[in-house]
Amino acid sequence: MEFDTIAAISTPSGEGAIAIVRLSGPEAIGIADKLFRAPSGKQLATQPTHTIHYGHLADPWTEEVVEEVMVSFMKAPKTFTREDVIEINCHGGIVSVNRVLALVLRAGARLAEPGEFTKRAFLNGRIDLSQAEAVMDLIRAKTDRAMDVALNQMEGRLSKLIGTLRQALLESIAQMEVNIDYPEYDDVEEMTRPIMLEKALWVRSEIDKLLQTSSQGKILREGLSTVIVGRPNVGKSSLLNSLVQENKAIVTEIAGTTRDIIEEYVNVRGVPLRLVDTAGIRETEDIVERIGVERSRKVLKEADLILYVLNYSEALTEEDERLFEAVRDMDYIVVINKTDLPQKIDLDYVQQLAGDKLLVTTSLIEEEGIDQLEEAIAELFFEGQIEAGDMTYVSNARHIALLHQAHQTISDAIEAADLDVPVDMIQIDVTRTWEILGEIIGDTADDGLLNQLFSQFCLGK
Amino acid sequence: MPQYEAGTFDVIVVGAGHAGAEAALASARMGAKTLVLTMNLDMIAFMPCNPSIGGPAKGIVVREIDALGGAMGRVIDKTHIQMRMLNTAKGPAVRALRAQADKVLYQQEMKRLMEEEKNLTLHQGIAEKLVVEDGKVTGLITQVGGIYRAKSVVITTGTFLRGEIIIGDLRYSSGPNNQQPSIKLAENLEELGFETVRFKTGTPPRVNSNSIDYSKTEIQPGDEEPRAFSYETTEFIMDQLPCWLTYTNEKTHQIIDENLHLSPMYSGMIKGTGPRYCPSIEDKVVRFNDKPRHQIFLEPEGRNTREVYVQGLSTSLPEHVQRKLLESIPGLEKAEMMRAGYAIEYDAIVPTQLWPTLESKQLENLYTAGQINGTSGYEEAAGQGLMAGINAAAKVLGKEEVILSRSDAYIGVLIDDLVTKGTNEPYRLLTSRAEYRLLLRHDNADMRLTELGHKIGMISDERYAKFLAKKDRIEVEIKRLRGMMIKPNDITQQLIRDAGGSELKDGIRAADLLKRPEMTYDMIAQLTASEVELEDEVKEQVEIHIKYEGYIEKSLQQVAKLKKMEDKKIPENIDYHSISGLATEARGKLAEVRPLSIAQASRISGVNPADISILLVYIEQGRIAKIPS
Ligand SMILES: Cc1cc2nc3c(=O)[nH]c(=O)nc-3n(C[C@H](O)[C@H](O)[C@H](O)COP(=O)(O)OP(=O)(O)OC[C@H]3O[C@@H](n4cnc5c(N)ncnc54)[C@H](O)[C@@H]3O)c2cc1C
Numbered sequence A: 001m002e003f004d005t006i007a008a009i010s011t012p013s014g015e016g017a018i019a020i021v022r023l024s025g026p027e028a029i030g031i032a033d034k035l036f037r038a039p040s041g042k043q044l045a046t047q048p049t050h051t052i053h054y055g056h057l058a059d060p061w062t063e064e065v066v067e068e069v070m071v072s073f074m075k076a077p078k079t080f081t082r083e084d085v086i087e088i089n090c091h092g093g094i095v096s097v098n099r100v101l102a103l104v105l106r107a108g109a110r111l112a113e114p115g116e117f118t119k120r121a122f123l124n125g126r127i128d129l130s131q132a133e134a135v136m137d138l139i140r141a142k143t144d145r146a147m148d149v150a151l152n153q154m155e156g157r158l159s160k161l162i163g164t165l166r167q168a169l170l171e172s173i174a175q176m177e178v179n180i181d182y183p184e185y186d187d188v189e190e191m192t193r194p195i196m197l198e199k200a201l202w203v204r205s206e207i208d209k210l211l212q213t214s215s216q217g218k219i220l221r222e223g224l225s226t227v228i229v230g231r232p233n234v235g236k237s238s239l240l241n242s243l244v245q246e247n248k249a250i251v252t253e254i255a256g257t258t259r260d261i262i263e264e265y266v267n268v269r270g271v272p273l274r275l276v277d278t279a280g281i282r283e284t285e286d287i288v289e290r291i292g293v294e295r296s297r298k299v300l301k302e303a304d305l306i307l308y309v310l311n312y313s314e315a316l317t318e319e320d321e322r323l324f325e326a327v328r329d330m331d332y333i334v335v336i337n338k339t340d341l342p343q344k345i346d347l348d349y350v351q352q353l354a355g356d357k358l359l360v361t362t363s364l365i366e367e368e369g370i371d372q373l374e375e376a377i378a379e380l381f382f383e384g385q386i387e388a389g390d391m392t393y394v395s396n397a398r399h400i401a402l403l404h405q406a407h408q409t410i411s412d413a414i415e416a417a418d419l420d421v422p423v424d425m426i427q428i429d430v431t432r433t434w435e436i437l438g439e440i441i442g443d444t445a446d447d448g449l450l451n452q453l454f455s456q457f458c459l460g461k
Numbered sequence B: 001m002p003q004y005e006a007g008t009f010d011v012i013v014v015g016a017g018h019a020g021a022e023a024a025l026a027s028a029r030m031g032a033k034t035l036v037l038t039m040n041l042d043m044i045a046f047m048p049c050n051p052s053i054g055g056p057a058k059g060i061v062v063r064e065i066d067a068l069g070g071a072m073g074r075v076i077d078k079t080h081i082q083m084r085m086l087n088t089a090k091g092p093a094v095r096a097l098r099a100q101a102d103k104v105l106y107q108q109e110m111k112r113l114m115e116e117e118k119n120l121t122l123h124q125g126i127a128e129k130l131v132v133e134d135g136k137v138t139g140l141i142t143q144v145g146g147i148y149r150a151k152s153v154v155i156t157t158g159t160f161l162r163g164e165i166i167i168g169d170l171r172y173s174s175g176p177n178n179q180q181p182s183i184k185l186a187e188n189l190e191e192l193g194f195e196t197v198r199f200k201t202g203t204p205p206r207v208n209s210n211s212i213d214y215s216k217t218e219i220q221p222g223d224e225e226p227r228a229f230s231y232e233t234t235e236f237i238m239d240q241l242p243c244w245l246t247y248t249n250e251k252t253h254q255i256i257d258e259n260l261h262l263s264p265m266y267s268g269m270i271k272g273t274g275p276r277y278c279p280s281i282e283d284k285v286v287r288f289n290d291k292p293r294h295q296i297f298l299e300p301e302g303r304n305t306r307e308v309y310v311q312g313l314s315t316s317l318p319e320h321v322q323r324k325l326l327e328s329i330p331g332l333e334k335a336e337m338m339r340a341g342y343a344i345e346y347d348a349i350v351p352t353q354l355w356p357t358l359e360s361k362q363l364e365n366l367y368t369a370g371q372i373n374g375t376s377g378y379e380e381a382a383g384q385g386l387m388a389g390i391n392a393a394a395k396v397l398g399k400e401e402v403i404l405s406r407s408d409a410y411i412g413v414l415i416d417d418l419v420t421k422g423t424n425e426p427y428r429l430l431t432s433r434a435e436y437r438l439l440l441r442h443d444n445a446d447m448r449l450t451e452l453g454h455k456i457g458m459i460s461d462e463r464y465a466k467f468l469a470k471k472d473r474i475e476v477e478i479k480r481l482r483g484m485m486i487k488p489n490d491i492t493q494q495l496i497r498d499a500g501g502s503e504l505k506d507g508i509r510a511a512d513l514l515k516r517p518e519m520t521y522d523m524i525a526q527l528t529a530s531e532v533e534l535e536d537e538v539k540e541q542v543e544i545h546i547k548y549e550g551y552i553e554k555s556l557q558q559v560a561k562l563k564k565m566e567d568k569k570i571p572e573n574i575d576y577h578s579i580s581g582l583a584t585e586a587r588g589k590l591a592e593v594r595p596l597s598i599a600q601a602s603r604i605s606g607v608n609p610a611d612i613s614i615l616l617v618y619i620e621q622g623r624i625a626k627i628p629s
């Protein structure tokens, strides 16, 4: 059987210190060699099979070094898929592994469908017949999970933005189609090259922006700026540690332990966060601590999201209320910590102060409530309630690859428009762009155009 | 009614509308002994609606029919009153020819062709019942008890099945234009287990030309250049009749608003689904009520009649309201209405019950084509008729079936859409339905299909030889232009400057120069001093090929991918319900459509990529299992 070359992340996302991007297919080695830079300058293709090599991945278009990696090189047929296989081991974490995958896809691989490696293993005779059923179940299960994720993102900011781009393109396409199919209709404005060009340029600049967020944009480089605030000793540092799952911040029973700002990068259910622990905010005597407090206030202003921590077992103080005032117009989640201790706080009153903001109760000591908090963060983000500056979040490698394709097709359209190519030919690339963008948000229904056609224009005999 | 044996044929075609005429001619041409049985021999290829053939997408279908040896193009070339090439200011992919027909002459010419076709018998009669033996059709019985036996039957009864005409609150059982409806046949199909839907369409009033004040309208002449649909046409009609343009206005719209309660569309009397692309005037006014006016084209129905078709005014309002509407329109104030507009409801067969050959899945040897399959339009009907006729005959004669791909022809797109996706409104072809429209052009229909037409016996050796010679001239000329260098001498620079381009810095290949937007083939020909004078059609092909090479190449790459998926055949006996892993919806849809290839399967709505993967694994598993180890 003849196949193209596929690639995918083959470790669970976001977890583990090492992540693997796997390639399989006739071009696997060639693609790897395009990107891989060994210190000695050697080519993978010339190496013995089943060997591992240290080096860097570079962006072949800019020669910029992207990642430090170990590459395993395995020639067919003694591989899982019975094809040439390359495994790129890189640092764990969604940012770097996505970057590697995106690079591989740009270099010519196609993103594997769910379960496709296993499918190939089967089709190439690596897996025997009795396992075929299992393969089919696997494809189904993986796809369903992938669809869940896609659905989550669909309602998010990305899909909103893509939706807007698509609608803009669709209106032009529909107008063009009407010009073609109903050439005598005088009440439909003639689609012209300048109009088409203007739209295409706008769409391309929006795609550019999106791609920036994916490669070096604020969010992926820095994460969503998430600031933990609260009075001293409520458990801010403990919260940071729980989210990071490591002891990064010093936790003591002494109020005012944290003197300065501590930053940590974490990935919470696919949302990259730059977590900032702050010195407890209150008027203080200690001069060192005071600087910390002032800086805390400043960080607060620049935050995308605030985790406002309260103590479950203390009554609400004036300071707490003042803090509510300070964060009023921002996105925040109230975390009420220490639920293992007796309740002293008036939850109803807190909810009243918080208005429609979410309240999550936790006991960090008992490790309770963290799941709910993580869920709340992911939900806020994917539902688009958190505006990270004006950035939209693109980290999924499939999306990045598709955005690159869309960028190519819309650029083709722009180039053609510059060359005086007939509008209906330019439209071929515009339509293609519209389709590719549709793949990103999982909208490939092809009756969209006809619906637009007949709702936007009055046609008929 | 006593029955009698009325004759035995290879193929029987029921109906002689646009689908039936092509089906009968094709079947006979293929060498099958064919009977065409139709209700009224005076109504062969009758146009119940607009007197016009072609237009975007549809005009290309006519070219395709011609390239495959069908009749529509040849007939309209002899009987039109006007022809226009549309979209000439746009790219070559969307150019399309449209003709205004002389309706009566068209019918006569089609009838003559059919009468002259050897192997073809024409007979007037009404089919009422199919003869079915062992799940196969073996003939039919007519109203007068004639039993006709055949190996295949093609039904092309258009809008006749349980047809009902509706005007205002009047509703009566009828075929189009007050012909009799087909009720018995509809009942028989229902008994045989065919699933049907109720569709609706409509037509505008006709007025007498003598009563039109044309001075208040704009003239719409035909092209001065000679035009033809058929590649075989050598004689061109230059004496053309114009059409005329006028508009509705506030007053027209007010009349509609005031009388909307009398419209069967809005009183709930019409239940059938109408086509969105052919709304009635009342629909247009309601849905787009901010539009101050709508275009109305006045189209003569022929040379020997004064009847004029009022395009844009399709309606089922009561006759007296129609009169008022006409009176409100400039030029039609005194118009004498000869026929009122009306809506018609009818049964159509759910087309996913058909194979891509248009043969029924449940009843072997039965084919259906045309409006009965849920389409609308003469060209759509003719395209299907041609394919059904070809396939019915092929089956009888033991020849291979003929299925056009979406990348071969608009006819391929049409049939694939129908049998794969079905339709929930009368289906009309639009250029946007074709994903490879750059390949499916008006100009290259012969390049796409004549080879096939010849192979299956629809195109004569003589015509084929001519085609090959043309193809050869195109290829030779493209090669020549690719190889020849043009020097930046005075003559060249002058010509380029005159065309508005920028001068050459260096020598350039002729083909590359032609790629510049301002250059035409004729200019390049001047610079390259060709000895042979090529005909316009060849020049056009050369020009398009070279100019749009990049785009064509891209489309071809996409087609190559499609072909790969088309080559992955799905075994006919596959049991979708036994495939674990398929989503429930996909399972149901696949079992209904029973796609022939993975490509077709992936076009079914509700079947997602995971289902396709699973299907591939399943098929491959079967293949592996069959290889003895
Ligand atoms: C009122 C009206 C408005 C329309 N408007 C439009 C429009 O706006 N745009 C558009 O594109 N198309 C329109 N159409 C559709 C177009 O006319 C048809 O799509 C096209 O004619 C269909 O061709 P056909 O061959 O399938 O059927 P038809 O041309 O209808 O031919 C059916 C044939 O079957 C014969 N027949 C029927 N029953 C029997 C029987 N039991 N036994 C023997 N013979 C039988 C009939 O006599 C006839 O010859 C309209 C049609 C009508 C009636």
Ligand SMILES: Nc1nc2c(ncn2[C@@H]2O[C@H](COP(=O)(O)OP(=O)(O)OP(=O)(O)O)[C@@H](O)[C@H]2O)c(=O)[nH]1
Pocket (backbone or CB within 6 Å): A230, A231, A232, A233, A234, A235, A236, A237, A238, A239, A250, A251, A252, A253, A254, A255, A256, A257, A258, A259, A278, A279, A280, A337, A338, A339, A340, A341, A362, A363, A364, A365, A366
């Ligand atoms: N009982 C209980 N104690 C907790 C919980 N979370 C944190 N603590 C304790 O509370 C104390 C303060 O925790 P920190 O995380 O240092 O609090 P902080 O808000 O960072 O304090 P400062 O840095 O001083 O502002 C420590 O002794 C923690 O062990 C909890 O859920 N339950």
Ligand SMILES: [Mg+2]
Pocket (backbone or CB within 6 Å): A236, A237, A238, A249, A250, A251, A257, A258, A278
């Ligand atoms: Mg602290």
